[in-house]
Amino acid sequence: MAEVPIYIKIHDALKAKIERNEWQIGDRLPSERELAQYFDVSRMTLRQAIQLLSDEGILERKIGSGTYVANQKVQEKMTGTTSFTEIMESQGRIPSSKVTSYFVTTPTSSERENLKLSESDTVVRMERIRYADNVPICFEVATIPALFVEHLSKEKITRSLYAALESEGKTISRANQTISATIASEHVADFLNVKKGDAILRLRQVSFLDNGQPFEYVRTQYVASRFEFYLEK
Structure with missing residues (x-):
C-alpha cells in the first residue's frame, strides 16, 4: 500500500475537525503559519491541504481575510453526465x-x-x-x-x-x-x-x-x- 502523502493526512485531519464541529460554518481557521507550525510542515504543504478542501467546497479562501469554513449552499439537482x-x-x-x-x-x-x-x-x-x-x-x-x-x-x-x-x-x-x-x-x-x-x-x-x-x-x-x-x- 502506498504511503499516504502528508498533505492528504492534513486534509483529513482538518476535515475531521470540521465534522466534529470544532470549527463551524463561517468560522475563520487559524493562519497558515499557525497551522503549519501545528502540523510541523512547510506552509507549501499546508497550502496543498487547504487548496484540496477549498476545491471540495469545504473551505472558502477570502483574499486579504483568511480561510473560513464554507457556508452550506442551496443545491440544484441536475441530471445526466457532463463530458x-x-x-x-x-x-x-x-x-x-x-x-x-x-x-x-x-x-x-x-x-x-x-x-x-x-x-x-x-x-x-x-x-x-x-x-x-x-x-x-x-x-x-x-x-x-x-x-x-x-x-x-x-x-x-x-x-x-x-x-x-x-x-x-x-x-x-x-x-x-x-x-x-x-x-x-x-x-x-x-x-x-x-x-x-x-x-x-x-x-x-x-x-x-x-x-x-x-x-x-x-x-x-x-x-x-x-x-x-x-x-x-
Missing part, C-alpha cells in the same frame, strides 16, 4: 487538454467517501487544463479508482475518460453535480490565464456506471466569463 469533450464537440468547437499532474496515490477521506473506497484502495488523480479552440476553459482535478483504469493507457484516460471506459464495455449512467461560485486562486489563475480573484464557477461531480458504482470524482473550476451551465427542466 467536456462531448459538450465542446456538440458546439462545433475543438476540445483539447494539457495534463499538469498524473499519478497513482492514496485517496483522501473525501475521495474515499465519494467513490466508496477503503483505506487500502488506490486512485489515479489527474489534474489538467481543458481548452476549447485552444482557449483555456477550466482546470480539472479528477480522481478515478485505479481498479477501473488499470487496463487503460494514460493517453486514453487523459484524452477522454468516458470514451475509454465505454470502449471497455462499461455503461455510464448518471452523475451527482454541485455548482457553486468562487474566485480564482493564484494557482488556478496561472493555469487559466485569468487574474487572481476573477470569478470562477466550481463544479463537483460524482459519476456512476449503470450498476450504481461511482467511477469518477471531479472538481472543476470554469472561467465564468467563458462558460455557462444550462439546465433544462
